[in-house]
Every structure is written in C-alpha cells, then in structure tokens.
Amino acid sequence: MIKMEYYLIISTLMFFIGIYGFITRKNMIAVLVSLELMLNAVEINFAVFNRYLFPNQFEGMFFTFFGIVITASETVVALAIIINAYRTIGNIEI
Amino acid sequence: MSSIVSFMVFVLLGVISIILSMLAVLSRNLFRSITYLFLVLLCTAGFYLFLNYHFLAAIQISVYVGGVVILFIFAVFLTDSNVKAFKRNRSIKCIIATVITLSGVLVTSFALLNHQFIYTNNCMIEGDMEIDMKLIGKYLIGVEKYQYFLPFEVLSLLLFVCIIGGILIAKSE
Numbered sequence: 001m002i003k004m005e006y007y008l009i010i011s012t013l014m015f016f017i018g019i020y021g022f023i024t025r026k027n028m029i030a031v032l033v034s035l036e037l038m039l040n041a042v043e044i045n046f047a048v049f050n051r052y053l054f055p056n057q058f059e060g061m062f063f064t065f066f067g068i069v070i071t072a073s074e075t076v077v078a079l080a081i082i083i084n085a086y087r088t089i090g091n092i093e094i
Numbered sequence: 095m096s097s098i099v100s101f102m103v104f105v106l107l108g109v110i111s112i113i114l115s116m117l118a119v120l121s122r123n124l125f126r127s128i129t130y131l132f133l134v135l136l137c138t139a140g141f142y143l144f145l146n147y148h149f150l151a152a153i154q155i156s157v158y159v160g161g162v163v164i165l166f167i168f169a170v171f172l173t174d175s176n177v178k179a180f181k182r183n184r185s186i187k188c189i190i191a192t193v194i195t196l197s198g199v200l201v202t203s204f205a206l207l208n209h210q211f212i213y214t215n216n217c218m219i220e221g222d223m224e225i226d227m228k229l230i231g232k233y234l235i236g237v238e239k240y241q242y243f244l245p246f247e248v249l250s251l252l253l254f255v256c257i258i259g260g261i262l263i264a265k266s267e
Contacts, residue, residue: 001097001101001192002100002101002104002144003212003221004186004213005206005207005211006104006105006108007141007145007248008206009111009139009206009253010108010111012199012202012206013112013199014111014134014241016114016118016195016198016199016202016212017112017115017119017195018119019191019194019195019198020119020120020191020192020194020195021118021120021195023187023190023191023194024119024187024191025119027257029124029125029166029169029170029173030124030127032166032258033118033127033131033166034118034119034127035117036131036135036158036162037118037119037131037134040134040135040138040158042264043138044138044141047141047142047145047147047150048145049113051145051146051147051223051256052211053211053212053213057182057240058225058229058230059240061147061149061150061225062234062242062245063148064147064150065150065153066245066249068150068153068154068157068262069157069159069249069252069253070249070252071158071162072157072158072162073252073253073256075162075165076151076165076257076259076260077256077260077263079165079166079168079169079221079260080171080221080260080261080263080264081263082169083169083172083173083264084263084264086172086173087187089253092173
C-alpha cells in the first residue's frame with residue numbers, strides 16, 4: 001500500500017533539487033531545466049492531494065492539466081527569448 | 095498486480111526519478127541534462143498512472159516528453175551553448191544554494207511527517223478509480239460550478255499568443 005507521504009517526499013526532493021540547480025547553474029537553458037523540475041514537482045503534488053484527500057472531486061487534476069499547458073507555453077517563450085539573447089549578446093551565461 | 099509488487103515498482107520509480115533529477119541538475123553536458131529531464135518526466139507520467147490519472151499521464155507524455163524536450167534540444171542546437179558549457183562556480187553561491195536546499199528539505203519533510211493526513215480510501219486498494227473521459231470533457235467545457243470553460247478558452251488564447259510571441263521574438267531580422 002502506497003501512502004500519500006511517499007509521493008510528497010519524492011516531490012519535495014525534486015522541488016529542492018530544482019531550486020539548487022536554479023541557483024547554481026550558469027547556463028540559461030540549464031536554469032530552465034531546473035525550473036521544469038520544480039514545476040513538475042508541484043504538479044505531482046496537485047494530483048496527489050486531489051487523489052488522496054478529495055477523491056470525488058477533480059480540481060487538482062484540472063489544475064495539473066492547466067499547469068502542464070502553461071508550463072509548455074512558458075518554456076516556448078523563454079526559449080525564444082534565450083535564442084534572441086544569444087543572437088544579440090553572443091552567450092547565454094548568467 | 096499484487097500490492098507488494100506495485101509498491102516495489104513505486105519505490106523503484108521514486109528512487110530513479112530522484113537520482114535522475116539530481117543528475118539533470120548536476121551533469122555538465124547540457125544534452126545529458128536534458129535527457130535526464132526527459133526520463134524524470136517519464137517517471138512522473140508513471141506516478142500519474144499509479145494515481146490512476148490516465149489522462150494526465152497521456153498529457154504529460156505528449157506535451158512534456160514530445161514537445162518541451164524537443165524544444166530544449168532545438169534551443170541547445172541553435173545557441174550551441176553545449177560547447178562552451180560549464181565552468182560551475184564553486185563560489186559562495188554554491189554554498190548558499192546547498193544551505194537553502196538542505197534547510198528547505200528538512201523543514202518541509204519535518205512539517206510533512208508531523209502532519210497527520212486523514213484519508214480513508216486508498217486508490218490502490220479501492221481498485222478502479224479511473225476517471226471517465228466523457229466526464230473530463232464535460233468538466234472542461236461546462237459552465238457550472240467547478241467546471242472549467244473559461245480557463246480552457248483563456249488557455250487556448252494563451253497558446254495562440256505564445257505561438258505569435260515565439261515567432262516574433264525568435265525571428266531573425
């Protein structure tokens with residue numbers, strides 16, 4: 001039997017690993033990768049809380065759904081900005 | 095699948111996803127980092143399957159694994175930042191990041207393990223909790239309480255604006 005806390009511990013670890021990468025990495029694409037990890041952990045949390053605590057409702061599931069789509073669009077715009085910055089400045093280190 | 099086997103698969107998935115996310119953050123080669131991210135996202139789809147959210151698992155695979163990872167690889171090629179990649183800074187920033195990470199993990203897991211979550215039914219035991227696809231469609235297009243017509247439409251507008259913005263920003267002269 002899988003308890004709810006196991007999921008939450010995994011997503012906590014994933015979130016803080018993302019924070020570590022967000023602070024330490026210098027390349028902007030690598031920073032975006034860490035951001036993806038953090039958003040992914042948050043989305044696992046939404047789904048887990050919905051499934052275990054409110055199994056007859058769907059709010060968490062739809063928040064995860066909208067979160068995934070918003071993450072994708074945010075990544076598109078961020079990568080476009082990074083490519084543009086590379087064209088203008090020549091490197092994407094921060 | 096019996097209970098113990100599914101638990102073992104879950105533990106394996108969790109350990110793999112944690113190790114891979116550490117590798118994604120720590121590895122010096124950007125392509126490897128993106129590949130590890132890809133595997134972490136696949137593991138997350140596995141978690142959604144464990145939670146019986148089949149629709150979310152499908153969305154996760156098609157959007158993240160099919161779309162976002164490919165975009166990342168495109169961006170690495172276009173900026174060719176892989177070549178002059180990483181001098182990781184061993185400075186004060188690294189120490190600050192470690193302190194923040196460790197203290198955050200400790201505080202969060204302390205709060206997590208002290209709090210008693212009250213839930214009666216476990217979805218693994220109760221069996222088939224899969225959400226009907228027809229129901230998901232009704233919730234997405236409905237206009238009543240707890241239905242999501244407006245966010246759905248706003249989201250389509252957001253995607254449209256993102257397409258335009260991406261093309262405009264990344265367009266060369």
